[in-house]
Amino acid sequence: MVEVTSTNPFSRPILDGRAADWQTAYLTFPARRALEDMWNKIGGNDEVPGTWGSIVGTLSDQTDLQAELDAKTNISGTPVNNQIAVWTSSTDIEGDANFTWDGATLSITGDLDLGFTQGSVIFQGATNLDEANLFWDDSTDRLGIGIATPQETLAVAGDVVVPKTSGVGVKVDNTTPTFGWRDLLGDIKTRPAAGGGAAAQPDFVAYRGSIYGYRFGTIAPNAHLHEAFIEFHIPHDYVPGTDLYIHSHWSQIVADTGGAAGVPGVAEWFWDFTYADGHGTAGGAADPFVAPLTISTTQQGSTTQYGHMIAEVAFTNDGGDATHLDRNTIAVDGLVLVRVYRDPGSANDTLNQNTFLHFVDIHYQSTNMATKQRAPDFYT
Numbered sequence: 013m014v015e016v017t018s019t020n021p022f023s024r025p026i027l028d029g030r031a032a033d034w035q036t037a038y039l040t041f042p043a044r045r046a047l048e049d050m051w052n053k054i055g056g057n058d059e060v061p062g063t064w065g066s067i068v069g070t071l072s073d074q075t076d077l078q079a080e081l082d083a084k085t086n087i088s089g090t091p092v093n094n095q096i097a098v099w100t101s102s103t104d105i106e107g108d109a110n111f112t113w114d115g116a117t118l119s120i121t122g123d124l125d126l127g128f129t130q131g132s133v134i135f136q137g138a139t140n141l142d143e144a145n146l147f148w149d150d151s152t153d154r155l156g157i158g159i160a161t162p163q164e165t166l167a168v169a170g171d172v173v174v175p176k177t178s179g180v181g182v183k184v185d186n187t188t189p190t191f192g193w194r195d196l197l198g199d200i201k202t203r204p205a206a207g208g209g210a211a212a213q214p215d216f217v218a219y220r221g222s223i224y225g226y227r228f229g230t231i232a233p234n235a236h237l238h239e240a241f242i243e244f245h246i247p248h249d250y251v252p253g254t255d256l257y258i259h260s261h262w263s264q265i266v267a268d269t270g271g272a273a274g275v276p277g278v279a280e281w282f283w284d285f286t287y288a289d290g291h292g293t294a295g296g297a298a299d300p301f302v303a304p305l306t307i308s309t310t311q312q313g314s315t316t317q318y319g320h321m322i323a324e325v326a327f328t329n330d331g332g333d334a335t336h337l338d339r340n341t342i343a344v345d346g347l348v349l350v351r352v353y354r355d356p357g358s359a360n361d362t363l364n365q366n367t368f369l370h371f372v373d374i375h376y377q378s379t380n381m382a383t384k385q386r387a388p389d390f391y392t
Contacts, residue, residue, distance in 0.1 A: 259324030
């Protein structure tokens with residue numbers, strides 16, 4: 013007899029042992045895994061000795077018998093094809109209520125705990141994919157990528173890159189946004205009675221051939237200040253908290269060679285500007301336009317006749333100062349009022365040829381999308 017100690021032994025004859033005819037052998041097992049139960053699970057067949065599940069061994073040798081038990085039931089050792097491992101611990105397979113094997117398909121009833129958080133989506137071969145990467149919320153039918161608490165149908169924490177077969181793809185970076193640039197177009201307006209009066213109007217004269225333009229002269233007989241006015245509306249695709257860059261498109265009909273060593277001098281362009289938000293309180297005080305600020309930039313003249321130049325400078329920054337608006341105050345539907353001019357009295361302006369101002373506009377960063385609402389809060 014070969015016996016495994018138990019406080020509640022259960023015994024059954026081994027029907028296909030190699031004991032002598034007069035000899036009956038018994039095995040005893042722990043109470044939680046009776047031999048009867050194990051016999052049924054491993055497919056034993058009392059009527060057909062030698063089939064899969066029968067135990068064949070020399071009963072007089074406990075080592076041989078243990079090897080046979082291991083090979084048939086995987087109480088220890090590595091599982092092999094077509095075998096279900098049986099454990100004798102708190103994680104026992106409790107029976108057909110959990111696992112059903114029909115020779116081709118293993119069916120599992122109940123939850124299969126693989127150590128992932130509920131809602132995680134598991135892929136074959138991915139050993140570290142859980143809710144930190146891909147999460148499905150069954151209660152709301154929402155999918156999260158990189159987020160375990162999706163608030164929308166599809167919520168993504170991180171970059172979304174959409175490649176194209178040509179050109180540039182679309183990238184939205186939530187951490188350090190890099191949105192594309194667009195123009196706010198400005199139409200130059202002259203005011204006979206504004207600023208320096210009628211004399212401050214730029215001359216509308218022949219520019220090239222039959223094309224006329226606004227001349228902002230600084231040399232005789234046009235050696236006086238010339239100014240124009242433009243209004244800009246902040247569009248609904250503006251990215252809040254980003255800077256605005258104003259720039260003048262200009263050229264000259266005569267290349268300047270009068271600077272030092274024949275190098276063209278520089279033109280200085282000035283912009284006065286004020287700003288106010290839109291959507292003031294109905295019936296109450298609206299957001300006022302701020303006191304005008306002034307900023308300027310210099311740019312060397314072109315060495316080519318009619319050379320198209322763009323003089324540009326940012327007129328916002330973080331917090332604002334004596335020459336910049338606070339970019340954090342700029343909002344959709346706000347207005348920027350601008351005065352543009354050249355001052356012949358500026359020591360920085362050394363260009364000795366008259367300039368023509370063709371266009372003034374503002375570069376801004378765009379979300380490439382309209383706002384959800386037409387009035388504040390625009391984004392909810």
